[in-house]
Amino acid sequence: MPTLLLHFANGEGNKFLKTLQDEYDGINDALLGRAANKDFVIVADQISTRRKMINAISSYEKDIILFLFSGHAGPEQLSLTDGEGDSDGIAGLLGKCKNLGLVILNGCSTVAQVKALLDHGIPVVIATSAPVGDETAAQFSISFFKELSNGKSIRASFEESIDIAKPYRDKKAYGKIQVNEILSRGLVTGQQKADTILWGIYYNKENEAFLDTWRLPVIVSASAHEDINKDITKALRGIAQKYTITTGVNSVLEKLPFLINEPIRNLFATRAETQEDNEFYDTPSWKRFQMILYGYRSIINLTTYVLLAELWDKSLQEGKQTNLSDECRQLIQSTLFTSRTSDQHHSNLALLLQLAQLLKDKQPPCFLTEISALLNDLLSKEPLKNAMEYLESKIANQDNIKTTLSTEAAMVRLCLDTEKNFSFILYSFGFMVNYSLTSVKDIELLKYRYRKSPSFWHQIIPLQIQIGYIVAQKVNNRQASDAPLDTTSIIFHRHGNGVPETYLNLSPFLLDKNALIKSPKADLHYLLSYSAEHQVFHYRRATSYIQVWPIRPKKKEVNENDTFFELVEDEHEEGSPLNFYPLLEDQLAAFSEQVLHQTHGAL
Structure with missing residues (x-):
């Protein structure tokens, strides 16, 4: 099983690192979900010693894909709980791990350890060439593992983590952060000036592709x-x-x-x-x-x-x-009155x-x-x-x-x-199973002299699915009531037969395109945006996360005194283009004045 070997240590007799526990917790939180999915195993030690590190590397030799050390360190050693761990000896042990792709040395001035690790065949090493603040190191490490856990490459995770760590860096800190290629730039040694590099990614030329191709594994079952x-x-x-x-x-x-x-x-x-x-x-x-x-x-x-x-x-x-x-x-305002398409x-x-x-x-x-x-x-x-x-x-x-x-x-x-x-x-x-959407397509007034009050015939289309087809295909669904519903509207109501007595009118937030163009069936859309400046509505088709319907006015001369609006985008065989841009504009204007206390043009 792919294994992440994570070792932490405050070192023998050294100043206590306050954020080492936070770093451990943050990395664990970042990786726990992926580990629960059995993408990899986490083997972590919060109080690492020389013996425990040697045993862990030897035990998981064939499975280790990533090694992290976090704590006090120097050019030639890692400071473990029971003493100094020789960097060359640790490099030799890690070099036997043939599936190891990445080593991270999150301590002070570890860049001098890089050459030995690369010489032993480690593809990529992240190290520092100067003292690193405790909080800065912790934030870099936590962010780096979060990005790796989210599926990002070494390079992308590194760059994002540098940006996260920068605000935590002491103003007296040690300068630039960059990617270094060992062979083309020469060997970085302990004699390098401390203010030239903070963190770096190191690799041999033949392993450059690892920066963009290596990722934490994702393992899914055959089923x-x-x-x-x-x-x-x-x-x-x-x-x-x-x-x-x-x-x-x-x-x-x-x-x-x-x-x-x-x-x-x-x-x-x-x-x-x-x-x-x-x-x-x-x-x-x-x-x-x-x-x-x-x-x-x-x-x-x-x-x-x-x-x-x-x-x-x-x-x-x-x-x-x-x-x-x-x-x-x-x-x-930012939801409705925008130019978003x-x-x-x-x-x-x-x-x-x-x-x-x-x-x-x-x-x-x-x-x-x-x-x-x-x-x-x-x-x-x-x-x-x-x-x-x-x-x-x-x-x-x-x-x-x-x-x-x-x-x-x-x-x-x-x-x-x-x-x-x-x-x-x-x-x-x-x-929401208690509620339904219905399209009110047409309303016919019925007035007879032998009746004191008129009644209303509604052509309504319930917008529901029934195991493989949409009830909205039903065209001649006419219902009578004593009170009219709102014309060409989408109403939200509790389930029931006939014309609902109580409901919410969702227009112009939702509309039935076919009710507007006088076409049978139904075609539900919801409002994405309205721009008064550009004179355009954008509606999303309910059956698609891609299709957007723009509605804008187009003036067409009838005579020198009169104009009317028509739909620019569609010509329809059934019915004729109606004057519904101003209808939608009027509805949204009424909403903005009543609810937002502003005219829609001011938005």
């Missing part, structure tokens, strides 16, 4: 592919049990609102021989990883837009403008938490009755907090993550870990 969707299935079963859904996992999926269940359906859909041209996400891949993140963002986005609609409605009901904190106002690297979690905090104690209670319990869980349950932190970090660092995926095993592990954390979120938002 790992069979674990795909297991955690999501477990979460769905947990939701079924919690909310007494006796008909199984498929029924849970059906009951979840379309914006949530569509990404999950994509993760479960399996490729058939006749569907080679379609996108599928049922095997470990970068696209599956992105679809899982999209599933997470969809949960956060829907909840956020529900709370924004709730905030707007309460402000209208109270007949006064909403009193928002500056932070909440800024988050709303993609949300692939963006999450609305911060805004969701702000809105939940604002609305949880409002009277009358929120339409989303579970909001107080949800907020408490998000802020207090450690596994849930860890899952959110994991997913948020993956959203923010997708570009860097992609560069670390050097093997198929790494991709499999990334997908499994991301799915596991997503499943925590899915279960916590399981109360």
